[in-house]
Structure formats: structure tokens, C-alpha cells
Amino acid sequence: MKAKGYNNTITGAVVGGQCRLRMFGILLVIIIMTPSMWAQQVVSMEDCIAHMRTHSDWVKAEQLSLEAKLAESKGAVNLPSPMLSMESPTGQFMTLGVTQTMAFPSTYFLQHQQAKTMRSLATVDRDIQLAQLEFDLRKQYILSSYALAYCALLAEQDDMYRKLQEECEILYQKGLIGKLTFDMAQQQTTKMRLKLAIAEREKVEGLAMLNQFCGYDSIHIPVAMDQLQFQPMSNSGNGELFLRSQSQRLEAAQRSQQLAKHRALPGLMLGYLNQGPKGNPAYYGLQFGITVPLWWWTYRAEIQSAKYQAQALESQLLFEEKRRIAIVQSATLQMKSLEGLWTKVPPTQSMMVMADANRLLEVGEINFAEFVLLVEQSFSEREQWLQIKREMLLLNSTIHHFN
Numbered sequence: 001m002k003a004k005g006y007n008n009t010i011t012g013a014v015v016g017g018q019c020r021l022r023m024f025g026i027l028l029v030i031i032i033m034t035p036s037m038w039a040q041q042v043v044s045m046e047d048c049i050a051h052m053r054t055h056s057d058w059v060k061a062e063q064l065s066l067e068a069k070l071a072e073s074k075g076a077v078n079l080p081s082p083m084l085s086m087e088s089p090t091g092q093f094m095t096l097g098v099t100q101t102m103a104f105p106s107t108y109f110l111q112h113q114q115a116k117t118m119r120s121l122a123t124v125d126r127d128i129q130l131a132q133l134e135f136d137l138r139k140q141y142i143l144s145s146y147a148l149a150y151c152a153l154l155a156e157q158d159d160m161y162r163k164l165q166e167e168c169e170i171l172y173q174k175g176l177i178g179k180l181t182f183d184m185a186q187q188q189t190t191k192m193r194l195k196l197a198i199a200e201r202e203k204v205e206g207l208a209m210l211n212q213f214c215g216y217d218s219i220h221i222p223v224a225m226d227q228l229q230f231q232p233m234s235n236s237g238n239g240e241l242f243l244r245s246q247s248q249r250l251e252a253a254q255r256s257q258q259l260a261k262h263r264a265l266p267g268l269m270l271g272y273l274n275q276g277p278k279g280n281p282a283y284y285g286l287q288f289g290i291t292v293p294l295w296w297w298t299y300r301a302e303i304q305s306a307k308y309q310a311q312a313l314e315s316q317l318l319f320e321e322k323r324r325i326a327i328v329q330s331a332t333l334q335m336k337s338l339e340g341l342w343t344k345v346p347p348t349q350s351m352m353v354m355a356d357a358n359r360l361l362e363v364g365e366i367n368f369a370e371f372v373l374l375v376e377q378s379f380s381e382r383e384q385w386l387q388i389k390r391e392m393l394l395l396n397s398t399i400h401h402f403n
Helices: 004-015 018-038 045-055 057-073 105-173 179-214 239-262 296-344 347-363 368-402
Strands: 083-087 095-102 267-273 285-291
Touching (some): 045 057, 045 105, 057 105, 095 285, 105 179, 105 368, 179 368
Antiparallel strands (some): 267 285
16 A cells, blocks of 8 residues: 555555646636626626615515505594485475594594604615625525535546546556545545535526526625635624614504594594575584593503503514524624634645645655545635635624624
8 A cells, every 4th residue: 555656556546646636627617617707797796786776676665565555654644424314304405514533632643653763663674685685695605606616626626536446446556555445535536426426406496596686687696705805894784773663553552542542532523514504693603612531441442552562562572672682792702713713724835735745745645545545634624714705704704794
């Protein structure tokens, strides 16, 4: 296994195939990117967000929902419709009458204020939904970028193992290596091809979801993770929107409780009835009265319901606020822990491991099995670097969204 002739043969297959390996990597990237040159396009995260804002069906739906809520708020002042009647006091002619009932006057002022609050709340909630869509898009963009870089890394490793398997098959037929080494080379190739197939499927699914978020008609692909620059985002995110929404929802709940109490107050009734022929002193029949809330249990139930709903909403908003703060704190702590690993696992270091493995195999210091372990270690470190970068980008996006 450590014979110099064997090592030189393997080294010739590996070192001599370095140029072919690099060419294969370049061709692989071209194959992956070629559809984008025709019907596709490589897009940045900012381009995806801008396209989503103008073309996404979700964004259109949120905007239409806002317009519907704004239109609905215009009828929030609930003034009962007047009642028109035709009467025949004498049986010889018909007279027209009109009656209008109203709630306690301050009720309509509260309804008007409630309508203003609901319009403002609808706008804030729309902005929160759009921010959530952008947050989901950023996460999907990062995951898709990672999938592209990860598949390229696996494809490079798969190509190396395939070339090593072909070389081992030749050496095995010549009797220069044993069956154990040959079987190990086959197992490594089979395992890597299965791993690459699973990664490719996940990549395609991620790209499809990303394009669905953005609203693209044809498939667009993001920048790969190894080419994506990490830039910490501003800490001032959407936290102000969450606080404003909570404040307005509490205000609306408290005003609903006030409206329930005002509905239990007496109302007014104004009317006009034409009760006699023209010239008769009873011709002008004006009416005035008050409405008495006799069904007190109904109003009491509405007041209690509004009170409990306001208390429940206050507890719910308090829980949501604590949860938001916990998410930001947890993401910040994780970011600090990963920042130390970010500088400890540079991709250039893993490339040096592979170069050292080739040199050691050439001089006969290691055998084929040890060479495979060093190669796996090198690719594992490059994969770890991609994972750290992915997690840092995801955490950075989370902090910006909730902070």
C-alpha cells in the first residue's frame, strides 16, 4: 500500500488530473449558469426585493386588503337609516312620515375616532406583512445561495472521487492495489453521488420557492454563497412597526370597551308625521323622544365581553413583545459566537490541506486511505465555512427584522 510505485501512480492520477479537475469545475459552473444566459438571470438580493414589491401576488393581495379595510372604515360611523312611512289618517289621502333614531351623541364621536385608529392600524399591519415577506425572501435567498455553493462544492468532490475510482480500477486490474482499497473508492463515489443528488433536489426546490416569492415569470438564480459578500445590516429594523401596531391595537380594544358602555346609554328619536289635511292645526306633526335600553343584560354582556377581549389582547401583546426581544437577544448571542469561528475557518486553509495531501501522497508519507481522509477533511472545512456564513447571514437578517 505504501509502495513508491503505487504512490506515484495515484499521485499521477491526482496531480496530473488537477488541470482537468479545474476545467471540469469551470465547465460545471458554466453548465449550471448557462440557462441563465438564455432565459434566466443571476440576481442580487436587492433586485429580488425590488421585483417582489412590484410583481409579487402576495404584495398585491396585501395592498388590496389595505384598500378594502380603508374603504370599510368609511362606514364605521353607524348611523341607523331613517324610516319612511305612508299613512292614511282619514282614509281619504296618504301622508308621508319620517322617523330617525340615534344613539347617544358621543357614540358617533367615538366611532369616528375608532375609524381613524383602524385606518392607521391597517396601514401599519400592511407594512408589517410586507416586512415579513421581505424577511422570508431574504432567508430563502440566503438558503438558495448556500445550496448553489454547496452543490458546486459537492460536484467538485464528486468529480475527484470519480477520477480516483477510475484510477483505482486500473490499478486493481494490474494488481497494484488490493480489493479493500478498490471497494473503498467505489463506496466513496457512490456515497458522494447520492449526497450530490439530494443536494441538487433541495437546490431546485429552493430556487423554485425563491422565484415564487419574487414573482418572476422565468427562473432566476441568486448569487452563490461563496460570492455573496457579508455586510452587517443596520440594527434599526422593523421593531418600531411592531410597537406601533401593538399600541394601536390596544387603543382600538379600549375604545371598543367605551363604545359598548355608550350603547347602554339612552338614545334620541326625531320624527315628522303629516297627520291631517292642509290648513289643519295638526298638519305639522313633529316627534321627539328617547330610546330606553330596557334589555340591560344584553348591554352588560357586551361590556364584559369587550373588557375581557381588551385584557386578553394586552396579555397577548405582552407575550409577543417578550418573544420578539428574546429572538433578538438569542440571535445576537449566536452571532457573537459565530464571529469567532468566521476568522478561524478561512477557505484558503482547507485548500492548503488538499495541497499538502497531494504532496504527502507523492513522497509516500501517506497511503490512499489516509489521502481520502485528508481530502474529506479539506472539503468538510470548506463546507463548514459555507455553513457559518449562511448562519451569520440568517442571524443578521433576523436581528434586522425583529429589532
